[in-house]
Amino acid sequence: MAAKTTFENLPEEKRARIVEAAIEEFGAHPYASASTNRIVKAAGISKGSMYQYFENKSALYRWLVWEHAAQVKGRYVSAKAYGEAMETGDLLGFLRVAMRGGVVFTLDHPRLARAALRLMEGSADEELGRMKEEHLRMGEQVMRMFVEKGQRMGKLDPDLDPELVSPLIAHATGPMLVDAMMVKMGTTLDGYLNRPEEWTRMTEAEIDGFVDGVMMILERGLAPKPA
Amino acid sequence: MAAKTTFENLPEEKRARIVEAAIEEFGAHPYASASTNRIVKAAGISKGSMYQYFENKSALYRWLVWEHAAQVKGRYVSAKAYGEAMETGDLLGFLRVAMRGGVVFTLDHPRLARAALRLMEGSADEELGRMKEEHLRMGEQVMRMFVEKGQRMGKLDPDLDPELVSPLIAHATGPMLVDAMMVKMGTTLDGYLNRPEEWTRMTEAEIDGFVDGVMMILERGLAPKPA
DNA sequence: AGCACACATGACCACACGGTCACATGACCA
DNA sequence: TGGTCATGTGACCGTGTGGTCATGTGTGCT
Numbered sequence: 001m002a003a004k005t006t007f008e009n010l011p012e013e014k015r016a017r018i019v020e021a022a023i024e025e026f027g028a029h030p031y032a033s034a035s036t037n038r039i040v041k042a043a044g045i046s047k048g049s050m051y052q053y054f055e056n057k058s059a060l061y062r063w064l065v066w067e068h069a070a071q072v073k074g075r076y077v078s079a080k081a082y083g084e085a086m087e088t089g090d091l092l093g094f095l096r097v098a099m100r101g102g103v104v105f106t107l108d109h110p111r112l113a114r115a116a117l118r119l120m121e122g123s124a125d126e127e128l129g130r131m132k133e134e135h136l137r138m139g140e141q142v143m144r145m146f147v148e149k150g151q152r153m154g155k156l157d158p159d160l161d162p163e164l165v166s167p168l169i170a171h172a173t174g175p176m177l178v179d180a181m182m183v184k185m186g187t188t189l190d191g192y193l194n195r196p197e198e199w200t201r202m203t204e205a206e207i208d209g210f211v212d213g214v215m216m217i218l219e220r221g222l223a224p225k226p227a
Numbered sequence: 228m229a230a231k232t233t234f235e236n237l238p239e240e241k242r243a244r245i246v247e248a249a250i251e252e253f254g255a256h257p258y259a260s261a262s263t264n265r266i267v268k269a270a271g272i273s274k275g276s277m278y279q280y281f282e283n284k285s286a287l288y289r290w291l292v293w294e295h296a297a298q299v300k301g302r303y304v305s306a307k308a309y310g311e312a313m314e315t316g317d318l319l320g321f322l323r324v325a326m327r328g329g330v331v332f333t334l335d336h337p338r339l340a341r342a343a344l345r346l347m348e349g350s351a352d353e354e355l356g357r358m359k360e361e362h363l364r365m366g367e368q369v370m371r372m373f374v375e376k377g378q379r380m381g382k383l384d385p386d387l388d389p390e391l392v393s394p395l396i397a398h399a400t401g402p403m404l405v406d407a408m409m410v411k412m413g414t415t416l417d418g419y420l421n422r423p424e425e426w427t428r429m430t431e432a433e434i435d436g437f438v439d440g441v442m443m444i445l446e447r448g449l450a451p452k453p454a
Numbered sequence: 455a456g457c458a459c460a461c462a463t464g465a466c467c468a469c470a471c472g473g474t475c476a477c478a479t480g481a482c483c484a
Numbered sequence: 485t486g487g488t489c490a491t492g493t494g495a496c497c498g499t500g501t502g503g504t505c506a507t508g509t510g511t512g513c514t
Contacts, residue, residue: 006491030348033259036472046493047473057472121257121348122417129417136415164440167406171398179394188363190349190356213391221448233461263502273463275505284502 002063007053018043018053022064027111027193031061031123058125065116066131072109077101089149091156091169092219098173100211106178107201110193117175140166157224165222172218184210229290234280245270245280249291254338254420258288258350285352292343293358299336300343304328316376318383318396319446325400327438333405334428337420344402367393384451392449399445411437 007015021042025034036057040050054060077097085094106113119132143166150156182188184206187199202210234242248270252261263284267277281287304324312321333340346359370393377383409415411433414426429437 030257030259030350032257033351035470037470048475048493049491051473052491118348121345123257124260133415140410160444161440163410164407164437164444167403167410168399168441168444171403171406172395176394176398176403179398180391183367183390183394188360210391213388214395217387217391217395217448219448220450221444221446223447226453262500264500274503275463276461278503279461 002054002059002067004053004055010053014045018045018050019064019068022060023109023111023115026061026064026115026118028114030121031118031125031128034061036060058127061115062127062131064112065119069112069116072112073101073105076105076108086146089146089153089155091146091150092215092222094146095169095173095218096211096215099177099214100207102173102177103181103202103207103211106181107207110189110196113178114189114193117178120175136170139170143169154224156222159225160222172214177214180214181210229281229286229294231280231282234290237280241272245272245277246291246295249287250336250338250342253288253291253342253345255341257348258345258352258355261288263287285354288342289354289358291339292346296339296343299339300328300332303332303335313373316373316380316382318373318377319442319449321373322396322400322445323438323442326404326441327434329400329404330408330429330434330438333408337416337423340405341416341420344405347402363397366397370396381451383449386452387449399441404441407441408437 007018010018018039021039024042025039029035034057036047036050039060040047043050050060054063078101081097082094085091085097119128119135122129122132144162147156147160147162147165151158151160178189181202182192185192185199185202192199234245237245245266248266251269252266256262261284263277264274266287267274270277277287281290305328308324309321312318312324346355346362349356349359371389374383374387374389374392378385378387405416408429409419412419412426412429419426
């Protein structure tokens with residue numbers, strides 16, 4: 001949608017260079033300060049070419065965080081597990097899958113994760129604003145459904161207010177998750193991006209422990225009161 | 228620190244105009260896109276004057292969110308309650324005070340709250356980066372102390388990992404709190420800022436209910452396991 | 455009156471930005 | 485070979501930026 005067909009038709013190697021450069025730039029700078037000039041220079045293409053592939057800066061960013069990031073992240077969250085959790089109203093099961101996927105995705109693609117998180121910062125661009133609103137609306141809707149189903153099935157405290165749980169979960173699987181990971185690794189996302197060699201990646205066991213720790217808090221906080 | 232003495236000596240009315248204009252601008256735009264030109268125009272002063280009061284754009288923003296915002300927000304969080312909670316290791320009591328203060332502060336000064344939240348977005352400015360790091364470090368430290376004290380006193384689950392709780396609390400009293408409030412009011416922070424007349428402010432009772440709802444989740448999530 | 459000094463001003467600067475467009479290049483087909 | 489068309493190019497444009505500085509203005513002291 002956001003990319004022109006010329007971009008889709010590009011040889012794989014050139015396409016990859018452009019994607020890489022865009023991730024680098026939008027990961028390192030807020031949208032408004034990210035520079036198309038730097039992107040084209042890093043990608044080794046001319047400015048004019050860039051504008052053959054994308055309408056403008058906004059379209060490039062939208063493609064990157066909406067289509068590309070979603071596609072990459074999709075590889076980390078099993079659609080099957082997602083569907084099952086949805087089916088059974090198992091919010092906690094869903095959360096576990098989403099969190100683990102989010103952690104590994106962030107470790108594998110920290111710059112892309114950073115670029116995507118920036119969507120929520122807001123900017124003057126109208127299209128980006130619409131995209132942000134839609135993202136929030138969709139998340140809200142899914143969460144509300146989950147909570148209501150979970151309550152009907154007795155898996156969640158019936159007194160829980162879905163309007164409170166929705167943003168809680170959104171943060172717990174997004175920005176808060178990333179922050180917590182980085183604290184756990186003894187750094188910050190920016191520190192990890194700038195000097196990746198300085199910290200060692202979490203091991204699988206550490207990731208499991210981390211996810212368990214967060215889940216323990218959420219499970220007890222959201223479970224039905226003991227009779 | 229960040230403001231020059233010329234600014235401190237300004238007549239109250241002029242000072243207020245400048246503060247108002249800066250809040251408006253930094254509340255509406257990310258740091259990099261916020262414009263000093265627009266600020267001076269809105270404040271009715273000349274560009275040169277602005278640079279007599281502050282070294283540069285970064286110093287103005289730093290003064291606004293570090294000194295001014297902290298001072299204003301301080302009025303909403305009782306120092307006494309804060310001290311007592313600290314003394315007794317009562318993390319949950321502290322959280323309740325901090326959350327209620329944060330909610331009312333945000334309702335009273337939404338633009339200032341927005342401007343302050345933006346500090347966490349990151350930017351190219353070195354001083355801002357340092358400030359952000361310091362803010363995170365301080366929060367981390369306080370939270371860790373709270374958690375360890377609370378655990379020693381048997382008020383918190385001894386299995387809790389302070390490194391997980393710290394970012395959880397930071398988000399729960401910051402960005403997550405604001406998002407949840409806005410969902411509760413049926414809008415978003417940007418919507419509330421742009422069209423404030425469209426939504427009615429939460430009543431005192433609603434605020435209490437809101438804080439209770441969040442606290443209920445946190446209390447159960449963080450409390451010691453029942454024997 | 456004369457001087458000194460703190461503050462106010464806005465024209466001006468170099469710069470980087472996002473975006474455009476007239477033209478170059480090269481692949482393909484007739 | 486000549487023509488067509490998709491793609492590549494970078495000089496160029498208008499605009500807005502953060503920041504400067506020579507000059508003006510007012511106030512108070514000598």
